[in-house]
Amino acid sequence: MAYETKALFRDDAYLATAEGVVLAINEHGGIVLDATNFYATSGGQPGDIGYFERSDGSRIEIAATVTGETKNEIIHIPAEGQAVPEIGEKLTLHVDWPRRFRLMRMHTACHLLSVVCPFPITGAAVGEEESRIDFDLPDPSYTRENVTERLMEMVRANAPVSTRWITDEELSANPGLIKSKNVRPPIGNGQIRLVVIGEDGTIDSQPCGGTHVAGTQEVGEIHIGKIEKKGKENRRFRIRFGSLPLV
Structure with a gap:
């Protein structure tokens, strides 16, 4: 089943922080959200890295962002050994802004x-x-x-x-x-x-x-x-x- 993620970066590339709700965790541990400010690898531009902040202040480090079955399904790949969020959990999404801005300039x-x-x-x-x-x-x-x-x-x-x-x-x-x-x-x-x-x-x-x-x-x-x-x-x-x- 392909999910659809609202790609917030398409309307505002300067959105360094946003909120998203977990829709699914795929078989490889990839996290799919209802909305994201993380750009997914496409068109020669690398996907974003950064971290998700949980309500208790703990972090889930994100090592890569890619597309799934469609361009509208955006999958966030956690770094090895990270905690797995719950379906329906609301997360605060923090893009690695210095890296993103360099890629925007480039x-x-x-x-x-x-x-x-x-x-x-x-x-x-x-x-x-x-x-x-x-x-x-x-x-x-x-x-x-x-x-x-x-x-x-x-x-x-x-x-x-x-x-x-x-x-x-x-x-x-x-x-x-x-x-x-x-x-x-x-x-x-x-x-x-x-x-x-x-x-x-x-x-x-x-x-x-x-x-x-x-x-x-x-x-x-x-x-x-x-x-x-x-x-x-x-x-x-x-x-x-x-x-x-x-x-």
């Missing part, structure tokens, strides 16, 4: 990179210290220096980052919104979540279920650490925090 930076490099995306992964995007990019004129400069221009401009929902039909009518060459956003649920950068999407709009900052300035100092050739026309860009090191 994920937003990945969206900005896809604007600087407007080519089909063949792979991506968001990390706490480094993220990567692979592009089907034949143009060798993109360098660490000029891409970093353009990224930082967009960061400093502090454009707003927001979300909105469109229908499956609207997505079908606007195929250019999809940047991934190999992965298509799930359709059939009637709604697709768009992450929008700039007023009315003047900078970018693309389907994404991840967590992002509210303004590009929050991304902070970033740079392209490396550009690797992964095939005839496939190049991997590695994004890192901090300024571009002087060679």
Whole structure:
């Protein structure tokens, strides 16, 4: 049986603390709640870690968050040796906020990179210290220096980052919104979540279920650490925090 969890992070990525009621404990000890602010691993972004606080003040440490039979079933994996909550128990959910915020900044930076490099995306992964995007990019004129400069221009401009929902039909009518060459956003649920950068999407709009900052300035100092050739026309860009090191 698949359960449905209300994904609070989709509407408020800054919700570091929330409450949830235990719906089920699966055969592997995974905890399913009626609502959660913990992001589940998806779209190249790692799931959240943190802890659940019980009414007596004791903690259940959460080592990973994943999806279940559907994207709407979110399973929280306790660290080894943790207590098991009761069905129906109300818990206070604490996301590891410093880690989450770094991932939000990184994920937003990945969206900005896809604007600087407007080519089909063949792979991506968001990390706490480094993220990567692979592009089907034949143009060798993109360098660490000029891409970093353009990224930082967009960061400093502090454009707003927001979300909105469109229908499956609207997505079908606007195929250019999809940047991934190999992965298509799930359709059939009637709604697709768009992450929008700039007023009315003047900078970018693309389907994404991840967590992002509210303004590009929050991304902070970033740079392209490396550009690797992964095939005839496939190049991997590695994004890192901090300024571009002087060679």
